[in-house]
Amino acid sequence: MKSYTITVNGNVYDVTVEENVGGAVAAPTRMTAPVVAPVAPAVETSAPAAPATPVAPAPQTVGAAGGIKITAGAAGKVFRLETAVGQSVKAGDAVLIIEAMKMEIPVVAPQDGVIASIDVAVGDAIDAGVVLATMN
Numbered sequence: 706m707k708s709y710t711i712t713v714n715g716n717v718y719d720v721t722v723e724e725n726v727g728g729a730v731a732a733p734t735r736m737t738a739p740v741v742a743p744v745a746p747a748v749e750t751s752a753p754a755a756p757a758t759p760v761a762p763a764p765q766t767v768g769a770a771g772g773i774k775i776t777a778g779a780a781g782k783v784f785r786l787e788t789a790v791g792q793s794v795k796a797g798d799a800v801l802i803i804e805a806m807k808m809e810i811p812v813v814a815p816q817d818g819v820i821a822s823i824d825v826a827v828g829d830a831i832d833a834g835v836v837l838a839t840m841n
Contacts, residue, residue, distance in 0.1 A: 715806045771821025771839030775812060781805030783829045783837075792820050800838050803831065812837055 706723045784804040788794060799811040800820065818840040825837050 771818075771841045773815065773818060773840045774836045775800055775815070775838045775840065777803060777812065777831050777833055777835045777837055779803065779805045779810065780832045781810070781830075783825045783827050783831060784809055786823060786827060787811075788820050788823070788838075790820050790823060794818060794820060794840070800840075801825070803837075814840060 706721050708719065708721045711718050711720060781803040782805075783801060785802040787799040787801055794800065794814040794817070796814055796816045798814045800814055801812050801823070802809050803812060804810070821839045821841050823838045825831060825835075831837065
């Protein structure tokens, strides 16, 4: 018997394979449940955030940079936007939802602030590490 770890569509499986010797059929082997690593958003900061001041909601702009970048922790598809440009958020509030491996994964604000830009649209395919939004 040989043991292997395989990955199928992002799911990791540990399998054991038994060789068929002399035409005999080996008994089925047990397969373990998929191992899925938790995904957390990566955050980059270029400067300390200034205290948030109330801002009237502005139209969503693509590419307008804020001081704090909110990036994708996993590759997937933008499923739903939970915020809009100019909206105040608290640390831990969902900014948007990505769909990866048939799961809805919230991407959350790393700290209190105001959304400066949302750089993706619903339905966009994204790679891990891509900037999804920025905030001040």
